[in-house]
Amino acid sequence: DVKVTQSSRYLVKRTGEKVFLECVQDMDHENMFWYRQDPGLGLRLIYFSYDVKMKEKGDIPEGYSVSREKKERFSLILESASTNQTSMYLCASTVQGATFSYEQYFGPGTRLTVT
């Protein structure tokens, strides 16, 4: 089975802190994604990566950056956390190909609270 793990299930940070969310997948998938999930808004794509050191902006990249130094690991970075970034963050991965046409495998999510 594909396994996507996220470094923390719950995280509490202060406004202005730099925050790192880590995601690791064990199926040698080329593509990895970061979403945020908010009630009434569904999932929105922040960034995705289709290869090591490659990244593409999603629909809501403002206030976020990403890093992919190894194929299995994709990090989401909040350079200066703000309260409006309090949310559930979901990481996903999928095989190479027509990037969004294949099943995405999701991690359990990190619930981030910024106070």
Added chain:
Amino acid sequence: AQSVTQPDIHITVSEGASLELRCNYSYGATPYLFWYVQSPGQGLQLLLKYFSGDTLVQGIKGFEAEFKRSQSSFNLRKPSVHWSDAAEYFCAVVPILTGGGNKLTFGTGTQLKVEL
């Protein structure tokens, strides 16, 4: 604007009753269509998908969905709901656009509650 809509925010059904969750999309061409489920405390799991061909698609956990081009809909159904089906359900689409940028777009979700 192009979008995917799940008109029901919450649905409550009795265990053993049938279920239908609605999903509508507004894109010029038929997109790729997906249903995902998120159980409490879990990530999302793919239930089924439609790319082309037979408009009735079978998925995991006894779910099926029917694509209706005339109604721009892809509704999810289950003939007999189990208490373990209580979860949030997301419809998602990948529009088929020329020029790329075809991302997976999620609906806002439908929260299913099952009464025993």
